[in-house]
Amino acid sequence: MSINLFDAALGIEGSEPVEINVGEDFTLSLRTAHTGQQVVAFSAIEEKRTLDSLSVYNNKKLSESARETALAEINAAYAKALLQSLCTEDSKAEDIEGAAKLISDLAPNPRLRVYRQIGILSGVVDENGSPFPSTKSSKTKKSTNG
Template identity: 30%
Template sequence: MAVKKTDLLDDILAVAGQKPADLNIGGHTIRIRRAHTGVQVVEWQNIEVKRADARATVLESKATDAEKLDRLAIIGADYLKDMLTFLSEPPTAEEDIDAVCELLGNTSGQVMSKVMARIFTESGLFNDKGEHVPFIQPSETESNTDA
C-alpha cells in the first residue's frame, strides 16, 4: 500500500492565485507572481524577518533621530528591492526593478507605502485588510489535507 505524502509547507502556507499580472509602475512593467508555493511563502517571511530585525536594530540604536530616519529609509528601499525581485518573474528586467525602486525611493513614505501595499495585494500575499493571507486563522480557510 502506497503511503500518501503531503507537502506540509504547501498544505498550510501555499497561496493559490491567479495567473501572473503585469503592473505598470512609472512606465516600467513588473510581472508579479500571484500564486505562491509553501517554500516561496517561507522565503517571503525571511525577507520580512530581515526587514523587521534591521528596523529594530536602528530603532534601538543610540543614533540621532535624523540618522535613524536615514537608516530606516535605506532599509525601506532594500525591502522594496528584495520584494520586487522575489515577486517578479520573466520577462521582468532587473533594470525595471531598479527603476521602480529609484522612482519610489525618491518620493514620500506615504506614496511608497501605498504603492507597495497595492503590489502586495495584487501578489495575493496580502488581502485588502493588509493581513498576510497565508496566516489567516485556520477557521477562515480550508485545509488541503484529506482526513
C-alpha cells in the same frame, strides 16, 4: 502519497501573473500563485524589514540624520527584495531595480500604500494588509506562474 507540508500549509493558489507599470518606465509581472517556500521567503523579507527598522528606531546613539539614512537604506533593500521575491522571471532585473528605487524614494505614506497594493495584487496580503488572505492548500509541485 507525499505532501509538501509548506505547500499544503502556506501555498497560495492564484491565477495568471499580473502585469503592473511602475512610473512611466518600468513594467513588472507579479506572481499570484506562490509555493509554500515562496511564502516563507516573503515572510523572511517582511521580518527582516521589521527587525532592521526596530533596531534603528531603538538605537538611541544614532543622530536624526543617521537614523534617516539607515531607514532609507532599509527601505531601498526591502523594496528590491520584495519585488525580486514577487515578480516572475519575465520581469527584467533593471525594471525591478528601477521600480524599487522609485518606490523606496516615495514619502512614507504613499510608499506604504504602494507596498500594500503590490501585496494585494500578488495575493500575499488582503485589503487591510493582513498576510496570506488566500492561503489554500496548493496541489502544484511548484509555482504555476514563475
